[in-house]
Amino acid sequence: xxxxxxxxxxxxxxxxxxxxxxxxxxxxxxxxxxxxxxxxxxxxxxxxxxxxxxxxxxxxxxxxxxxxxxxxxxxxxxxxxxxxxxxxxxxxxxxxxxxxxxxxxxxxxxxxxxxxxxxxxxxxxxxxxxxxxxxxxxxxxxxxxxxxxxxxxxxxxxxxxxxxxxxxxxxxxxxxxxxxxxxxxxxxxxxxxxxxxxxxxxxxxxxxxxxxxxxxxxxxxxxxx
Amino acid sequence: xxxxxxxxxxxxxxxxxxxxxxxxxxxxxxxxxxxxxxxxxxxxxxxxxxxxxxxxxxxxxxxxxxxxxxxxxxxxxxxxxxxxxxxxxxxxxxxxxxxxxxxxxxxxxxxxxxxxxxxxxxxxxxxxxxxxxxxxxxxxxxxxxxxxxxxxxxxxxxxxxxxxxxxxxxxxxxxxxxxxxxxxxxxxxxxxxxxxxxxxxxxxxxxxxxxxxxxxxxxxxxxxxxxxxxxxxxxxxxxxxx
Amino acid sequence: xxxxxxxxxxxxxxxxxxxxxxxxxxxxxxxxxxxxxxxxxxxxxxxxxxxxxxxxxxxxxxxxxxxxxxxxxxxxxxxxxxxxxxxxxxxxxxxxxxxxxxxxxxxxxxxxxxxxxxxxxxxxxxxxxxxxxxxxxxxxxxxxxxxxxxxxxxxxxxxxxxxxxxxxxxxxxxxxxxxxxxxxxxxxxxxxxxxxxxxxxxxxxxxxxxxxxxxxxxxxxxxxxxxxxxxxxxxxxxxx
Numbered sequence: 226x227x228x229x230x231x232x233x234x235x236x237x238x239x240x241x242x243x244x245x246x247x248x249x250x251x252x253x254x255x256x257x258x259x260x261x262x263x264x265x266x267x268x269x270x271x272x273x274x275x276x277x278x279x280x281x282x283x284x285x286x287x288x289x290x291x292x293x294x295x296x297x298x299x300x301x302x303x304x305x306x307x308x309x310x311x312x313x314x315x316x317x318x319x320x321x322x323x324x325x326x327x328x329x330x331x332x333x334x335x336x337x338x339x340x341x342x343x344x345x346x347x348x349x350x351x352x353x354x355x356x357x358x359x360x361x362x363x364x365x366x367x368x369x370x371x372x373x374x375x376x377x378x379x380x381x382x383x384x385x386x387x388x389x390x391x392x393x394x395x396x397x398x399x400x401x402x403x404x405x406x407x408x409x410x411x412x413x414x415x416x417x418x419x420x421x422x423x424x425x426x427x428x429x430x431x432x433x434x435x436x437x438x439x440x441x442x443x444x445x446x447x448x449x450x
Numbered sequence: 451x452x453x454x455x456x457x458x459x460x461x462x463x464x465x466x467x468x469x470x471x472x473x474x475x476x477x478x479x480x481x482x483x484x485x486x487x488x489x490x491x492x493x494x495x496x497x498x499x500x501x502x503x504x505x506x507x508x509x510x511x512x513x514x515x516x517x518x519x520x521x522x523x524x525x526x527x528x529x530x531x532x533x534x535x536x537x538x539x540x541x542x543x544x545x546x547x548x549x550x551x552x553x554x555x556x557x558x559x560x561x562x563x564x565x566x567x568x569x570x571x572x573x574x575x576x577x578x579x580x581x582x583x584x585x586x587x588x589x590x591x592x593x594x595x596x597x598x599x600x601x602x603x604x605x606x607x608x609x610x611x612x613x614x615x616x617x618x619x620x621x622x623x624x625x626x627x628x629x630x631x632x633x634x635x636x637x638x639x640x641x642x643x644x645x646x647x648x649x650x651x652x653x654x655x656x657x658x659x660x661x662x663x664x665x666x667x668x669x670x671x672x673x674x675x676x677x678x679x680x681x682x683x684x685x686x687x688x689x690x691x692x
Numbered sequence: 693x694x695x696x697x698x699x700x701x702x703x704x705x706x707x708x709x710x711x712x713x714x715x716x717x718x719x720x721x722x723x724x725x726x727x728x729x730x731x732x733x734x735x736x737x738x739x740x741x742x743x744x745x746x747x748x749x750x751x752x753x754x755x756x757x758x759x760x761x762x763x764x765x766x767x768x769x770x771x772x773x774x775x776x777x778x779x780x781x782x783x784x785x786x787x788x789x790x791x792x793x794x795x796x797x798x799x800x801x802x803x804x805x806x807x808x809x810x811x812x813x814x815x816x817x818x819x820x821x822x823x824x825x826x827x828x829x830x831x832x833x834x835x836x837x838x839x840x841x842x843x844x845x846x847x848x849x850x851x852x853x854x855x856x857x858x859x860x861x862x863x864x865x866x867x868x869x870x871x872x873x874x875x876x877x878x879x880x881x882x883x884x885x886x887x888x889x890x891x892x893x894x895x896x897x898x899x900x901x902x903x904x905x906x907x908x909x910x911x912x913x914x915x916x917x918x919x920x921x922x923x924x925x926x927x928x929x930x931x932x
Contacts, residue, residue: 227778290862290908291901292869295880303893392764399873406767420775427767434762500828527834537829541847541924550843551833585926603834 233416234425237408244408245429247322248394251404255329256387262330263337268367270342281338288335294396300328301400321402325394333390340382344375381445388437392430405429451476451607451638457496457506459489466492467503468662474607479639481649481670484659485685490642491534493659494609497640498529511606527555530600530608534615536592538584544571544595545580548602556603563602570598574628590621594628607638614645646689650674658682697892698899709886710899716882717903723799723878724865730804731864732857735811740841742816753812760809765802765870772802773874791875799871807864814856818849851922858915865907879903 269281288296304327305320348371356366376383395406403411406426413422452474459467467489474480482490495501497508499515499522508515513525538547548567552558558566571577574594576587584592593613600608610629614622626648633639633652643649649656649670656673658666658681666673666682677683698710707715741753760768773795777783786794822845830840872881883900887893 287901287905290866291904292866292880294869294872295883295897295900295904298880298884299897302887303897306893392762395764395766396870398766406764410770420778423767423770423775427763427771430764430767431759431762435758438762495828498832500831523831523834523836525834526832529832531829531832533825533829533832535823535825537823537825539826539829539844539848540926541851551835554839554843555834583925585924587926599833 227420229421230418231421231425233412233418233421237412237416237422240403240412241405241408241426244403244405247402248391248397248404248406251322251325251329251394251397252387252391254326255333255390258326258330259333259337259390260341260383262334264341264372266334266338267341267345270338271345285335285338288332289339293332293393294399296332297325297328297396297399300324304328321400325397325400325402329390329393333386336386337383340379340386341375343382344379345371347378348374381441384441384444385438388434388441391437392434395430451478451511452497452640453507453509454493454497455507455509457493457503457508459492459496459501459503466662467496470506470659470662470664472657472664472667474638474640476638477636478654479633479637479641479652480655480657481653482640482642482657482659483644483646483649483685483689484665487661488659489662490659491611494611494640494642497609498526498531500531523555527551527603528606530603530605532593532596532600532608532610532613534612536584536589536596536616538592538596538599540584543581543583544576544587547584547595548599551599552602566602567598570601571595573601574598575624588621589617590624593617593621593625597625597628597632601632607640608632610639610641610643612642612644614643644689646674646686658685660685694892694895697890697895700890703889709890712882712885713879713899713903716877716879717907719796719876720865720868720878721907723796723803723871723876724868727800727803727807727868728861728864730800731807731811731860734804734808736815738808738812739815739819740846742812743819744837757809757812760806765806765867766873768806769799769802769870769874773798792877795871795874795876798874799868799876803864803867803871806867807860810860810863811857814853814860815849817856818853819845821852822848848924851919851924854915854919854922858911861911861915862908865911866904 266281269277272278301324304324352370353366356370394404397404398407409422409426413419454472457467457470470493484490492501496503545567549563552563571580576594614625630652653670655669657664660681665679699708701708738753741749777786826844827840830844868878869880883896886896
């Protein structure tokens with residue numbers, strides 16, 4: 226029978242908390258940037274201008290067809306080199322956090338774009354007609370009338386996607402960046418208590434994510450018109 | 451044949467049925483009518499155990515529906531039910547809709563079941579549609595198939611839950627014709643409906659419900675000529691205007 | 693971009709770099725298909741549990757979904773690989789078998805149970821999307837509840853959920869890449885090896901991306917064929 230020894234955990238909490246802060250930071254930035262870029266992509270996708278629509282569709286298809294791990298590896302191995310060459314920066318420059326944030330934002334934007342596209346299509350066409358009839362430009366109609374409603378309709382799905390994103394930050398492990406999961410692994414490895422740390426980290430994720438999902442469910446009940 | 455005694459049913463705080471009692475003899479055709487929300491659909495669903503009830507007793511051909519040891523599937527095979535929205539199984543052909551219960555519930559052999567099914571489709575006038583899927587038929591046709599589907603099990607009685615309410619006006623008669631023929635052949639029927647013409651024509655008794663209670667229970671002629679209660683009188687005057 | 697790199701033999705000489713990539717692809721396909729079959733079976737069962745009147749079954753399936761959806765896939769994988777052999781009797785034996793088999797079986801268990809939770813929710817949604825009267829009609833004919841599920845509810849629910857199940861199938865192929873972290877040489881891992889050995893990062897990633905796109909395309913084509921073969925005439929968007 227395995228002898229559980231949880232004593233590593235209390236001492237490691239500050240380090241783990243640093244990791245958690247990084248996970249949350251990546252999540253926040255990726256959600257914000259991903260939603261904005263995703264909304265733009267959704268609008269482009271629905272645009273009657275063929276090249277724009279094609280570009281958006283291709284972008285979304287591409288990022289939805291490949292594993293996130295692969296995109297992260299691509300960003301960690303290739304992009305820093307690319308940026309250093311392009312911007313002639315020193316090799317010491319640490320792009321890892323920025324790479325992670327950009328990678329997540331670009332990747333998740335594809336998923337957000339599908340949610341927003343469904344959201345835009347869920348707003349009845351009469352709304353846009355009414356806005357135009359009032360003299361608004363198509364852009365105004367989109368920004369002032371359609372998008373706010375789309376956003377509200379899709380809020381539960383957008384939040385659920387954010388929870389998934391938070392879980393996905395654990396994949397940053399594949400770089401040497403220590404977000405929460407990576408930090409837990411490092412501590413576990415160092416102290417020879419990998420079992421306990423992995424269970425602890427999983428329990429933390431479980432508590433945070435089920436609480437967040439529970440809140441989204443409550444929100445769904447409220448938002449339902 | 452069917453005995454409903456003092457049946458009570460609630461959904462949480464809401465009392466749907468309050469002390470309903472009536473008897474249906476063999477070969478009798480009863481029409482249950484009343485305003486919406488009166489509990490008529492719920493009552494009929496209690497008869498074949500699709501809806502449980504808290505108090506009272508329902509006995510069908512000697513078998514108590516609410517009793518713990520009752521084999522409900524076996525009972526339901528002997529009590530036919532026709533639904534407002536037809537509820538044919540969309541992924542099966544018309545003929546398979548008629549044979550599935552015969553094979554799985556009554557354990558009939560396939561050829562026997564098919565023969566019976568085709569005969570019934572003939573009876574309701576839809577034999578040439580046997581290999582189509584329900585989605586390819588009109589509402590009236592689907593409902594006639596639904597009636598045939600229940601008849602395939604040789605039921606001792608048939609329950610109809612607003613069988614024509616979901617149909618376009620032109621199709622109501624084709625379904626009512628089938629039901630009238632059934633009644634004339636001596637089938638015991640409980641029909642929840644607004645079709646008063648049908649009631650006048652074929653029903654032996656009318657049961658009028660309001661707010662979960664059976665308010666009137668009288669032979670057809672008597673009910674239409676001189677309803678005893680105000681509520682029934684109000685209802686009739688509104689319905690019969692058209 | 694120099695594509696000739698793929699046809700160069702690897703240092704150990706037994707195949708080309710392209711050969712390595714294809715070996716990785718084979719592992720990915722084997723792992724994903726095996727896990728998918730298990731996930732479908734388990735997920736369907738759990739989805740049914742979530743809709744039956746039996747409260748303990750519903751609660752169990754509900755709890756299963758909560759647990760497997762709220763812990764990241766990577767964490768689950770590491771638990772299977774590092775924690776389970778320590779805790780479960782027979783774990784020591786497991787740790788001594790061939791490393792590739794260890795990694796493969798661990799990955800399969802992890803992916804299957806993870807995906808089963810998602811399949812469960814799709815099956816549940818499919819069953820709940822059916823008109824209520826279908827179940828009543830089945831029961832009214834004298835079919836038992838299991839018979840009603842088997843002949844009436846599940847056949848239609850299955851057709852309704854072909855599109856979301858297609859997504860889940862694509863997901864399981866993508867998620868297999870996470871298993872590279874425990875040393876399984878599937879496609880993404882081979883891609884990384886290629887970068888390490890050849891220093892041709894662009895070509896390697898390009899090839900891996902193309903292969904994932906190819907896998908996706910095949911899945912979409914196959915599922916679209918499944919969808920049109922199983923269409924019910926006269927129902928929701930099919931040809932009459």
